[in-house]
Amino acid sequence: MQGLITLPTWDSLAELDDEALPLLPTALLIARDEYPDLDPAVYDAVLQSHADHLRTEIATIDMWPLKIAAVNRHLFDELGYSGDHGEYYDPRNSYLNQVFERRLGNPISLALVQMEVSRRLGIPLDGVSFPGHFLVRLPLNDGVLVMDPFNGGRPLGVEELRERARSHLGGEVPDDDVLAQILDPAPARAILMRMLRNLHGVYVERGEWDRAARSADRLLKLAPEQDDALRDRGMAYLQLDYEAGARSDLGLYLKRNAKASDAQFVREKLVGLGGVVPRLH
Structure with a gap:
């Protein structure tokens, strides 16, 4: 298992453009701050096993929505990945190694698992930095399929998306153009910054100022x-x-x-x- 994945260094990240910034390795680098003995190869292998289990089935399915439905069924129903509704602000929900081990996470960490497995199967799933809860999107010929990884990958309709966005837009209901902009794919840097901001907020709330300082410092490493x-x-x-x-x-x-x-x-x-x-x- 060794050698499958290499973590970047913190000092290298600011120089990388969004396309070159490795999402999974950097998410594991964030987790290594809290879990210094973390072996990234272990979690890369877990993701690969999830994808390999689905590979034959996915190859027999023609339609993108049915492919992603098979991924969601395996991850959320069979393997038991789930949103941590009971302890939403538990910092472990933001550390990817803990998400793999506990099968619990917050919207953005579960989205990352869903995205990594899908992409290894050739399914172009992207993250959406939606206000409130992070979402994922799959491009289709006639639009996009938007899903909620925190709730088992449930598809979300246009009106529900408008309503979710409205509470974060001063009560204004977004029109088609605004909603389309909100649903743009999130680049890797934006995803990782949101993970770090989540951690910073959790640690401030807990009064754990050393970890709050670390989270802000790491964010500055990503985006000075x-x-x-x-x-x-x-x-x-x-x-x-x-x-x-x-x-x-x-x-x-x-x-x-x-x-x-x-x-x-x-x-x-x-x-x-x-x-x-x-x-x-």
Whole structure:
């Protein structure tokens, strides 16, 4: 099993464009932060076994919706992958090794399992960074089939998608153009950033500031221009009494975002640290 998959290094990720960024290896790299003994070959082999089990059956099916229905039946009904409705914010739901071992996950981690198995079978399943819950989509001749991996891969109709989006759009019902834009495929970087933001939010809620800082730091490794992650890391450093790091991050955040809605709040934190507040020109 060794040698089937190689994890990237954190310092290499910012230089890669979205097409070159490896989704599964980087998701496992995120998990290795929390589980340093993680062997990526083990989980690559698990995915491959799922795909190999389905390969003969999928080859006999002509229609894309029936192919993905077979994948969903195997993953969610036979193998028991499921959304963790009881402990949705358990951080293990974001760590892919734990998703494989517990067969429980959140929408984005279950989507990643579903996507990886499907793609190994030649099924072009993509992620959708939908507001609220992450979804997946399969292109068809007359549109797209959108599914909810958190709920067994259930297909979602247009009106349900509009209603789901509406609560995240200030009550506005999206028209066809807006909905189509929302349903665009999510690139690997956006998927991984969303995983890290989920983890950051969980750890902030738990008051685990070392892990919150790590999640924000890893997000910056993926996308150094994300100023919200810079602010979040600085705030976590503040909670950890790492004043030099907090001053550096919060000062740079204010320099780049002097007119942000939270600028005054950040400025007050920086003044409390005795930091130099950037002047607004």
